[in-house]
Amino acid sequence: xxxxxxxxxxxxxxxxxxxxxxxxxxxxxxxxxxxxxxxxxxxxxxxxxxxxxxxxxxxxxxxxxxxxxxxxxxxxxxxxxxxxxxxxxxxxxxxxxxxxxxxxxxxxxxxxxxxxxxxxxxxxxxxxxxxxxxxxxxxxxxxxxxxxxxxxxxxxxxxxxxxxxxxxxxxxxxxxxxxxxxxxxxxxxxxxxxxxxxxxxxxxxxxxxxxxxxxxxxxxxxxxxxxxxxxxxxxxxxxxxxxxxxxxxxxxxxxxxxxxxxxxxxxxxxxxxxxxxxxxxxxxxxxxxxxxxxxxxxxxxxxxxxxxxxxxxxxxxxxxxxxxxxxxxxxxxxxxxxxxx
Amino acid sequence: xxxxxxxxxxxxxxxxxxxxxxxxxxxxxxxxxxxxxxxxxxxxxxxxxxxxxxxxxxxxxxxxxxxxxxxxxxxxxxxxxxxxxxxxxxxxxxxxxxxxxxxxxxxxxxxxxxxxxxxxxxxxxxxxxxxxxxxxxxxxxxxxxxxxxxxxxxxxxxxxxxxxxxxxxxxxxxxxxxxxxxxxxxxxxxxxxxxxxxxxxxxxxxxxxxxxxxxxxxxxxxxxxxxxxxxxxxxxxxxxxxxxxxxxxxxxxxxxxxxxxxxxxxxxxxxxxxxxxxxxxxxxxxxxxxxxxxxxxxxxxxxxxxxxxxxxxxxxxxxxxxxxxxxxxxxxxxxxxxxxx
DNA sequence: CATGCTAGGTTTAGCGCTATACCTTGATCG
DNA sequence: CGATCAAGGTATAGCGCTAAACCTAGCATG
Numbered sequence: 005x006x007x008x009x010x011x012x013x014x015x016x017x018x019x020x021x022x023x024x025x026x027x028x029x030x031x032x033x034x035x036x037x038x039x040x041x042x043x044x045x046x047x048x049x050x051x052x053x054x055x056x057x058x059x060x061x062x063x064x065x066x067x068x069x070x071x072x073x074x075x076x077x078x079x080x081x082x083x084x085x086x087x088x089x090x091x092x093x094x095x096x097x098x099x100x101x102x103x104x105x106x107x108x109x110x111x112x113x114x115x116x117x118x119x120x121x122x123x124x125x126x127x128x129x130x131x132x133x134x135x136x137x138x139x140x141x142x143x144x145x146x147x148x149x150x151x152x153x154x155x156x157x158x159x160x161x162x163x164x165x166x167x168x169x170x171x172x173x174x175x176x177x178x179x180x181x182x183x184x185x186x187x188x189x190x191x192x193x194x195x196x197x198x199x200x201x202x203x204x205x206x207x208x209x210x211x212x213x214x215x216x217x218x219x220x221x222x223x224x225x226x227x228x229x230x231x232x233x234x235x236x237x238x239x240x241x242x243x244x245x246x247x248x249x250x251x252x253x254x255x256x257x258x259x260x261x262x263x264x265x266x267x268x269x270x271x272x273x274x275x276x277x278x279x280x281x282x283x284x285x286x287x288x289x290x291x292x293x294x295x296x297x298x299x300x301x302x303x304x305x306x307x308x309x310x311x312x313x314x315x316x317x318x319x320x321x322x323x324x325x326x327x328x329x330x331x332x333x334x335x336x337x338x339x340x341x342x343x344x345x
Numbered sequence: 346x347x348x349x350x351x352x353x354x355x356x357x358x359x360x361x362x363x364x365x366x367x368x369x370x371x372x373x374x375x376x377x378x379x380x381x382x383x384x385x386x387x388x389x390x391x392x393x394x395x396x397x398x399x400x401x402x403x404x405x406x407x408x409x410x411x412x413x414x415x416x417x418x419x420x421x422x423x424x425x426x427x428x429x430x431x432x433x434x435x436x437x438x439x440x441x442x443x444x445x446x447x448x449x450x451x452x453x454x455x456x457x458x459x460x461x462x463x464x465x466x467x468x469x470x471x472x473x474x475x476x477x478x479x480x481x482x483x484x485x486x487x488x489x490x491x492x493x494x495x496x497x498x499x500x501x502x503x504x505x506x507x508x509x510x511x512x513x514x515x516x517x518x519x520x521x522x523x524x525x526x527x528x529x530x531x532x533x534x535x536x537x538x539x540x541x542x543x544x545x546x547x548x549x550x551x552x553x554x555x556x557x558x559x560x561x562x563x564x565x566x567x568x569x570x571x572x573x574x575x576x577x578x579x580x581x582x583x584x585x586x587x588x589x590x591x592x593x594x595x596x597x598x599x600x601x602x603x604x605x606x607x608x609x610x611x612x613x614x615x616x617x618x619x620x621x622x623x624x625x626x627x628x629x630x631x632x633x634x635x636x637x638x639x640x641x642x643x644x645x646x647x648x649x650x651x652x653x654x655x656x657x658x659x660x661x662x663x664x665x666x667x668x669x670x671x672x673x674x675x676x677x678x679x680x681x682x683x684x685x686x
Numbered sequence: 687c688a689t690g691c692t693a694g695g696t697t698t699a700g701c702g703c704t705a706t707a708c709c710t711t712g713a714t715c716g
Numbered sequence: 717c718g719a720t721c722a723a724g725g726t727a728t729a730g731c732g733c734t735a736a737a738c739c740t741a742g743c744a745t746g
Binding site: 347349362398399400403 | 703
């Protein structure tokens with residue numbers, strides 16, 4: 005159906021390999037005249053190389069997998085700030101003439117299957133639990149460049165791109181302490197899921213220690229990264245810890261739920277309680293008051309992921325194993341001084 | 346490197362074709378005993394079929410493209426309610442053992458290129474201008490099942506899945522009229538971009554007519570689907586049309602910006618002005634007051650897109666050409682009776 | 687003048703799989 | 717009892733491309 009190399013070769017009166025060389029820009033082997041003639045025919049006939057044939061013959065697919073956890077039969081849930089990374093990833097890869105395959109993973113073995121079946125050159129692991137990444141063996145991923153986002157894995161097979169989670173938490177907590185808060189709660193999902201939360205917790209704890217504020221484990225709550233869980237947490241917080249005047253949360257959506265919950269419990273933000281979010285999601289500015297939050301460098305994350313992957317594909321000697329991007333505190337309306345007493 | 350059909354065939358002492366038949370579940374041609382023996386070896390050796398080889402030999406890739414506009418060098422911007430559709434699409438396709446390739450399109454020709462190069466079986470066109478879809482020729486898309494989302498194209502080559510935009514607008518407008526509003530504005534992007542906006546406009550207009558309310562073109566504003574543009578619109582609306590007591594918008598994000606703009610201009614929602622959004626995005630419930638909006642059936646959209654595509658791939662005689670899904674009005678806090686005067 | 691070298695090609699041998707035609711063997715049947 | 721047929725396979729010929737080895741003239745070189 006489609007036009008093939010053979011057709012072009014026949015029309016140009018050269019061998020198939022000459023056309024292949026021209027199409028792939030292998031300068032050395034063809035004269036300028038031949039090259040131009042072939043290129044003209046390629047354009048005219050609308051030749052488009054077959055990716056499967058290339059992948060099969062060249063053992064490289066120029067395909068990168070975007071692997072996302074898919075719990076059971078449920079669909080992928082890509083959170084809003086991840087979506088932006090996906091869009092940027094796609095653009096970077098497209099510039100380099102790579103393609104992106106989106107794949108939900110529900111069993112560990114599916115990672116290997118996806119990599120092998122499609123002969124992927126690389127893959128980006130988005131939102132996986134660290135232990136999933138640690139379980140990957142050289143047998144699984146031989147040859148493919150794996151980049152894990154926001155993980156803190158011990159697996160040398162995976163390149164890693166993340167934000168400075170420890171530093172972000174320091175920034176947020178330091179801001180609250182600077183405002184005069186002493187009873188500062190920490191709310192985020194379980195540590196086990198990802199090292200990210202633990203790093204943020206450690207940053208929080210370090211700043212408390214720096215300022216001689218006693219760490220109170222009761223002020224640390226395990227709250228899922230959802231509006232509903234944030235809401236529930238906000239409702240019970242004033243009852244359980246009336247002395248808390250500020251909360252550092254690990255996600256904007258959680259913070260927004262929290263603020264609504266606090267309001268339901270009769271506490272205003274930032275009048276009674278200050279709240280700091282994390283991620284600087286779009287919606288941070290849609291709520292009232294606008295959310296004070298820690299911003300990640302999303303474009304940087306996508307760019308670094310691609311850079312790391314390309315370095316490894318190029319067989320760079322000692323490519324960076326992990327990159328940590330800077331974060332910034334965005335001061336808006338949800339953090340202020342504690343109430344007078 | 347990987348295990349191939351040949352390896353399995355050698356180990357099982359059968360021909361390569363027998364293994365191929367077993368792996369592909371072609372019952373007829375193998376005895377149960379042989380089938381089991383082969384399956385055991387396949388499992389043991391961790392055989393994974395090569396998608397490129399299959400695609401090449403079978404002229405079918407089991408790959409579906411997810412084509413999204415990418416303006417110039419910028420990255421894909423997938424709006425939040427689209428993201429959900431993407432996740433659901435992926436799940437549906439994965440269940441059917443298809444894979445999804447995400448591809449940004451910046452020139453029209455890239456659609457064809459993507460389809461041909463990867464030998465795609467089908468493609469979902471997300472967020473394209475109707476005229477882009479109309480320009481697709483049989484030459485471009487021969488054999489691939491194209492599904493366009495939210496388009497009203499005249500091109501019989503594309504299957505279409507959309508919500509009942511006309512009906513959604515009717516619902517919203519009727520709600521406002523029922524509440525007692527007479528001066529109701531319409532805010533949305535230019536009609537030219539997509540028939541969706543025009544259908545919603547027509548629904549709005551029809552309900553006005555039904556109730557004998559004179560249509561005033563001055564109350565129709567071209568506002569982009571962004572928070573910023575909604576905000577600007579909200580700021581100027583009370584000045585330009587102080588008598589407007591309600592606004593029907595074509596997007597939640599626009600509505601949220603609008604509400605903020607109205608607040609900046611000293612108008613409260615729903616006290617002074619009622620606002621109805623569209624899409625029932627997650628963030629509709631994060632803002633205060635929670636947004637009254639028109640909800641689309643997102644899971645239905647994804648499922649229908651896949652069903653339509655599979656029907657066409659299966660060569661169904663008269664597959665549906667377009668599907669329109671039901672919508673529902675979600676009453677929350679931004680629409681109330683007009684102020685007393 | 688044999689030798690090497692370079693430019694500009696061509697030939698060959700697959701990559702891993704599937705479609706299709708073909709081949710046995712034993713049972714069935716008019 | 718020869719023809720027919722189904723079950724259970726096998727052999728062959730690609731799909732469209734690339735890597736790698738090979739070829740051939742024309743020219744410079746010691």
